[in-house]
Amino acid sequence: MDDDQQRSEPASHLLAELLRGIITRGELAPGDRLPSERVLASEHRVARNTARAAIRLLADQGLVDVQHGRGVFVRHPRKLLRFGAERYSRALRDETGLSPFRAEVTQQHRTPRVDCTSIQQTPAPADVAERLGLNQSDPVARRENWYYADDEPVQYGVTWIPWNIAEGSPLGNSADLGPGSLYARFEDTGHSITTIREEVTARMPSPDESRRLQVPDGVPVLVVTHTGLNQHHRPFEVTVFTMRADLNGLDYTMPVTDPQRLKESRL
Amino acid sequence: MDDDQQRSEPASHLLAELLRGIITRGELAPGDRLPSERVLASEHRVARNTARAAIRLLADQGLVDVQHGRGVFVRHPRKLLRFGAERYSRALRDETGLSPFRAEVTQQHRTPRVDCTSIQQTPAPADVAERLGLNQSDPVARRENWYYADDEPVQYGVTWIPWNIAEGSPLGNSADLGPGSLYARFEDTGHSITTIREEVTARMPSPDESRRLQVPDGVPVLVVTHTGLNQHHRPFEVTVFTMRADLNGLDYTMPVTDPQRLKESRL
DNA sequence: TAGTGGTCTAGACCACCAT
DNA sequence: TGGTGGTCTAGACCACTAT
Numbered sequence: 419m420d421d422d423q424q425r426s427e428p429a430s431h432l433l434a435e436l437l438r439g440i441i442t443r444g445e446l447a448p449g450d451r452l453p454s455e456r457v458l459a460s461e462h463r464v465a466r467n468t469a470r471a472a473i474r475l476l477a478d479q480g481l482v483d484v485q486h487g488r489g490v491f492v493r494h495p496r497k498l499l500r501f502g503a504e505r506y507s508r509a510l511r512d513e514t515g516l517s518p519f520r521a522e523v524t525q526q527h528r529t530p531r532v533d534c535t536s537i538q539q540t541p542a543p544a545d546v547a548e549r550l551g552l553n554q555s556d557p558v559a560r561r562e563n564w565y566y567a568d569d570e571p572v573q574y575g576v577t578w579i580p581w582n583i584a585e586g587s588p589l590g591n592s593a594d595l596g597p598g599s600l601y602a603r604f605e606d607t608g609h610s611i612t613t614i615r616e617e618v619t620a621r622m623p624s625p626d627e628s629r630r631l632q633v634p635d636g637v638p639v640l641v642v643t644h645t646g647l648n649q650h651h652r653p654f655e656v657t658v659f660t661m662r663a664d665l666n667g668l669d670y671t672m673p674v675t676d677p678q679r680l681k682e683s684r685l
Numbered sequence: 686m687d688d689d690q691q692r693s694e695p696a697s698h699l700l701a702e703l704l705r706g707i708i709t710r711g712e713l714a715p716g717d718r719l720p721s722e723r724v725l726a727s728e729h730r731v732a733r734n735t736a737r738a739a740i741r742l743l744a745d746q747g748l749v750d751v752q753h754g755r756g757v758f759v760r761h762p763r764k765l766l767r768f769g770a771e772r773y774s775r776a777l778r779d780e781t782g783l784s785p786f787r788a789e790v791t792q793q794h795r796t797p798r799v800d801c802t803s804i805q806q807t808p809a810p811a812d813v814a815e816r817l818g819l820n821q822s823d824p825v826a827r828r829e830n831w832y833y834a835d836d837e838p839v840q841y842g843v844t845w846i847p848w849n850i851a852e853g854s855p856l857g858n859s860a861d862l863g864p865g866s867l868y869a870r871f872e873d874t875g876h877s878i879t880t881i882r883e884e885v886t887a888r889m890p891s892p893d894e895s896r897r898l899q900v901p902d903g904v905p906v907l908v909v910t911h912t913g914l915n916q917h918h919r920p921f922e923v924t925v926f927t928m929r930a931d932l933n934g935l936d937y938t939m940p941v942t943d944p945q946r947l948k949e950s951r952l
Numbered sequence: 953t954a955g956t957g958g959t960c961t962a963g964a965c966c967a968c969c970a971t
Numbered sequence: 972t973g974g975t976g977g978t979c980t981a982g983a984c985c986a987c988t989a990t
Contacts, residue, residue, distance in 0.1 A: 612940065618907070619934040621905065638930070640887050671883075
């Protein structure tokens with residue numbers, strides 16, 4: 419690196435800034451390959467590890483995609499899949515006959531796929547039991563679903579249902595839930611979703627999630643803990659969605675409630 | 686590293702897993718210091734850079750906090766500040782006399798502070814103009830606020846207000862908005878917040894945000910684009926909040942609306 | 953097989969922090 | 972001042988991808 423400045427930024431940072439400029443100015447377009455680590459190193463007169471550190475900075479900011487054996491590529495910005503309260507509405511189910519995920523993905527001209535990978539009966543974990551108003555030892559049905567767009571994994575969700583609701587229904591034992599999917603089957607058991615509570619946060623994926631969701635470096639996951647409340651304001655299901663934050667967004671439109679009514683509707 | 690296995694995981698991954706186990710089993714408690722890079726390297730018979738790579742993996746997962754010149758420390762899990770629709774309610778304003786941020790932070794026995802760092806008149810950026818139903822050249826007031834808990838920066842927000850609303854009101858020129866703060870002043874101008882739209886996503890912080898929000902390594906930010914709609918379902922303000930995801934969460938409770946009504950309320 | 957990224961080593965010097 | 976993390980070098984071998 420041309421080290422004209424005394425005590426300037428580290429060479430890896432300078433090189434990263436240089437490359438970042440080239441990318442943001444469009445001199446390298448999305449999909450283009452960057453020079454290899456070895457080329458960058460020799461051209462900028464730094465060690466290969468230094469060029470490597472610069473590329474890591476760009477990857478950590480989500481600007482480039484590092485592919486073993488192929489090279490480093492400028493990342494394509496992706497349009498987000500957006501999910502909000504309407505995904506649970508009966509009208510949407512009736513209109514499209516599609517699950518909310520399928521409807522959203524189809525609208526973006528991509529091909530949706532949902533795999534139910536496991537259905538079990540287990541004791542409720544503490545946080546789920548709390549939200550469902552159960553004891554920790556109470557049995558629940560646990561359903562795990564993986565969601566794909568064009569065979570790219572974009573999110574997964576784990577749904578917890580009190581066993582007394584799931585028992586005897588496809589909810590407790592069948593991967594194929596039939597027309598209208600999950601919430602149609604809840605209606606069959608007398609639970610109509612009228613209010614939802616969604617708690618949202620974000621974090622970096624665990625190594626396992628990173629692998630299974632194919633999350634690129636430098637991309638966090640959104641974690642949505644969703645609680646469905648029936649017509650009597652009683653919780654009847656909890657789903658924890660984990661979504662790639664670069665491919666998903668949430669879009670909530672709602673009335674401004676006053677705290678008193680809100681507290682009531684929560685119990 | 687004891688390389689009993691042929692072609693096993695990289696030594697840095699093995700060391701990271703070992704340390705991760707020690708932390709999650711509680712043998713190292715939050716706040717405890719890990720052995721130094723040099724000690725780890727010699728004890729596990731690897732180069733210092735390898736021990737360093739292992740620590741970086743832990744930092745990227747948010748498990749440890751690396752402090753230059755001091756050491757590497759097990760991170761304290763923090764309770765989240767939670768924000769939902771009730772933060773905009775009139776009842777909360779009247780009850781507590783506090784802004785929603787102040788109320789939430791106070792409830793967690795921490796000391797809130799909000800700094801308004803700039804108020805300007807500027808042309809509306811494209812995404813803001815779209816949400817406010819303005820043209821891109823239309824003037825808006827831009828207010829920038831920084832939010833602290835115990836002098837720790839936790840989020841910042843940029844609020845955009847059509848100039849014809851802000852003009853002549855403290856909204857357009859005064860850092861101190863008086864009792865009831867922002868939404869009380871909107872009510873003075875005839876805009877009562879009745880519906881909100883919040884679009885949520887997450888990403889890694891930019892280097893600048895990382896510095897100004899003091900975001901630890903391996904922690905993403907939540908980005909909430911908030912649109913306030915008045916009693917006539919017209920947008921009158923947009924605020925983009927950027928929050929440390931390790932310190933903030935969102936908590937929305939809302940009725941399940943059907944798509945038809947929703948579309949109407951959006952325009 | 954050649955070129956790419958992934959990892960590792962051994963050693964060096966700098967910047968920061970506590971004593 | 973001594974110990975910590977931050978960065979860098981020069982070279983090596985491995986794993987993956989394309990030809």
